[in-house]
Each structure stands twice: as structure tokens, then as C-alpha cells.
Amino acid sequence: MxxxxxxxxxxxxxxxxxxxxxxxxxxxxxxxxxxxxxxxxxxxxxxxxxxxxxxxxxxxxxxxxxxxxxxxxxxxxxxxxxxxxxxxxxxxxxxxxxxxxxxxxxxxxxxxxxxxxxxxxxxxxxxxxxxxxxxxxxxxxxxxxxxxxxxxxxxAVALNERLGFFAHELRNQLCTATLALAVIKQGNVGLNGATGGVLDRALVGLANLIDRSLAEVRISAGLQVQHRLFSLADFIAEVKLSATLEAQVKGCTLTVSHVDPLLAVDADRDLLLSAIGNLLQNAFKYTHPNSEVTLNAYAQADRILIDVQDHCGGLPPGLAEEMFTPFTQGAENRSGLGLGLSISRRSVEANNGVLSVRDVPGSGCVFTIDLPRHFMTAAG
Known part of the structure; x- marks a missing residue:
């Protein structure tokens, strides 16, 4: 048995x-x-x-x-x-x-x-x-x-932490803008003074925070990417308009290269705009005061490359890839959520592209968006 x-x-x-x-x-x-x-x-x-x-x-x-x-x-x-x-x-x-x-x-x-x-x-x-x-x-x-x-x-813990950080940043920027506006309304200072600059910085910060969060929601929710062909030159010109104000607020210079009007990108415009906006915001945040941030868009073989270069002094050893991890910040300035670069990479990858970073020791770093190359049609 x-x-x-x-x-x-x-x-x-x-x-x-x-x-x-x-x-x-x-x-x-x-x-x-x-x-x-x-x-x-x-x-x-x-x-x-x-x-x-x-x-x-x-x-x-x-x-x-x-x-x-x-x-x-x-x-x-x-x-x-x-x-x-x-x-x-x-x-x-x-x-x-x-x-x-x-x-x-x-x-x-x-x-x-x-x-x-x-x-x-x-x-x-x-x-x-x-x-x-x-x-x-x-x-x-x-x-x-x-x-x-x-x-x-x-x-659930990660979501609550993220919402907590977002609410904290949102409250800080909103409180700053409200206080600056209250002082200006008293009539003792003007919009062109230091208090006006504080208001500008707070409003730019709010816009960046909201844009970044909307991009993250789209990617996390798995919403369909809306690809369409558009002019790279027109796109960079649009980026330049909004980024110039932020450069002034941050006290640095933004230099944008000439873009071949025949070049085009087939991508989700909003996600790509968010990705470059985050890269520029990161550059303005860490570049040394009164230094230059450069935005270059050009073609190389069958690819279109968009470079954002700053003068932050270079990256600490081993930080290059860690920078794309959510809630990672690589300098003494710990303001912000530490989500911008992570969202940028996911936004670029959603557009069949690659986002990488290259360290320039003693000078700064260059973030590069690598996308498939397209051309504008005669009608475009």
C-alpha cells in the first residue's frame, strides 16, 4: 500500500x-x-x-x-x-x-x-x-x-508620493505668484522691477509644471500617439518663443541655431514639445549664472538631432543614466520633482526616437534627441 x-x-x-x-x-x-x-x-x-x-x-x-x-x-x-x-x-x-x-x-x-x-x-x-x-x-x-x-x-505609494510632490511644487509656485501680485497691486513696485521678475518666474514655473504633468499623464495612460508631419524650423521657432522668456527669468542667454526649412519631423507635436521644454528647463536650472544655453537642430545622415547644451560644469561620475530615473536630481538645487528628464525620455521614445546625454567635462552636458529624418513636401 x-x-x-x-x-x-x-x-x-x-x-x-x-x-x-x-x-x-x-x-x-x-x-x-x-x-x-x-x-x-x-x-x-x-x-x-x-x-x-x-x-x-x-x-x-x-x-x-x-x-x-x-x-x-x-x-x-x-x-x-x-x-x-x-x-x-x-x-x-x-x-x-x-x-x-x-x-x-x-x-x-x-x-x-x-x-x-x-x-x-x-x-x-x-x-x-x-x-x-x-x-x-x-x-x-x-x-x-x-x-x-x-x-x-x-x-499606490508611488502615486501618492508623486501627487504629494506635485501638490507641494504647485503650492509653492502659486503662493509665490500670489504674494508677488499682491505687492504689485499695492502700487509701491512696478511690473518691470524685481517683484515683477518673481511673478514671471512663478508663472513660468507653473506652466512648466503643468505641461510636464500633462505629458506624464498621456504616457502613463497609454494614450495613442498622434503622429503628423511638421516643419522642424517652425517647431524650433515656437520653442524659442517660450524658452526665451524663461532664459531671461533665469538670467542666462538662449542661443538657437538656424534650421534647414526643408527638414521635417513625423511625431506627436505636443509630446515632443514637452520633451524639449523639459530639457531646456533642466538646462536653465543647472547652467551657471549669466552663461549660455544652446539649442541646435540639424540633420545627420537619415536622422534629425536636436541638442540642448548647458554650462553646468559637467556631470559627476556615473550620473549620466541615473538622471533619467524618476525623482533623481543631480545637483545641490533640489527644487522640482526630478521627473522632467524621465518624462522627456519616455516622450521621445513614444515618438520612435532616442534621448541621450553626453558629458563635456569642465563645461556642461549635451542632451540629444535623435529622431527619424523627414522632409517637407512642396505643398508643406
């Missing part, structure tokens, strides 16, 4: 399973067997086999559940397997390990039966397979539920 074989070799089977699990266990996983693991399942399997030899074999379903599964609450095995799935998730195992964890016992039973010339009846194998099927289904279901809950919690 299989139940007698399992009972007599219980310790050996558990030891073999532990050895297999230890080989696959992730770093930091507990060395001892989990509370609802192989030992519980093996005891329930033995109990099921014993009941099936009685005059009421169907009572075994209370232990192991019927073929094809069923509600976890209807069997002892499903309940313990559910708890085991949760344990495996908490200890860093993968969903594949959940399946392997039960498969180890099946393999160990088969190996030991072969080694000892123990003959297992077909019906007993069917019982073993039924128990494995129900246990694995319950464990995997719970594992997935726990994993999804953890992911949802992390996403």
Missing part, C-alpha cells in the same frame, strides 16, 4: 525535498522548511490514501478535494496550500518555485519507489496527481493574489 510506504519513508522523502528546495532557494530564504510546506502536504496525502481504503472513500475529498479542484474552503489540503503559497511569496520565491515545491515531492516519491522496487497502483497515482493538482492550484492562486496586492500597494 502506498500510504504504508509513505509513512515508513516519511523522513527520507522530506529530507530529499528539502535538499531540492535548498538548491533553488533565493538568497536570504529560511533554511528550514516552511510551516505549510511538504511535511503538511505529505501527511495530508497519507491521510487521503488511508481514507480511500475505507468503506467511505469519498470522505477523502474533505482532506484533498475532488478532481478538477473546488473552493479552497472545502478541503484541508487547499487551505494549507493556500497558506503555503503566501509563505513562498513572503520569502521571495517565484511562481515557478511554487510549482516545483510540490513537484519535488512527486519526484522524490517516484525515485524512492523505483529504488526500493515499491510498486504503486494506478489508482494510487491518480490520487497523488489529484492532490498535487489541487494543492498547486490553491498555492499558485494565493501566490498571485499576494503578489498582485504587493504590486498594487507599491503603485
Amino acid at each position: 502506498m500510504h504504508a510506504f509513505l509513512t515508513a519513508n516519511r523522513a527520507e522523502l522530506i529530507a530529499r525535498c528539502r535538499a531540492k528546495v535548498a538548491q533553488r532557494a533565493p538568497p536570504g530564504a529560511p533554511a528550514e522548511e516552511l510551516a505549510n510546506g511538504v511535511t503538511i502536504f505529505l501527511d495530508q496525502l497519507i491521510k487521503t490514501l488511508v481514507v480511500e481504503q475505507t468503506e467511505a472513500p469519498m470522505q477523502s475529498y474533505k482532506v484533498s478535494g475532488p478532481s478538477g479542484g473546488g473552493k479552497p474552503a472545502l478541503s484541508e489540503m487547499s487551505e494549507s496550500a493556500t497558506r503555503h503559497g503566501k509563505e513562498l511569496q513572503e520569502h521571495g520565491f517565484t511562481v515557478e518555485e511554487v510549482v516545483h515545491d510540490y513537484g519535488d515531492l512527486c519526484q522524490s516519491i517516484s525515485d524512492l519507489a523505483f529504488e526500493t522496487s515499491m510498486e504503486i497502483q494506478i489508482e494510487e497515482f491518480r490520487t497523488l496527481n489529484r492532490c498535487l493538482d489541487n494543492a498547486i492550484a490553491s498555492a499558485v492562486t494565493e501566490f498571485g493574489y499576494q503578489r498582485d496586492s504587493i504590486i498594487a500597494d507599491k503603485q
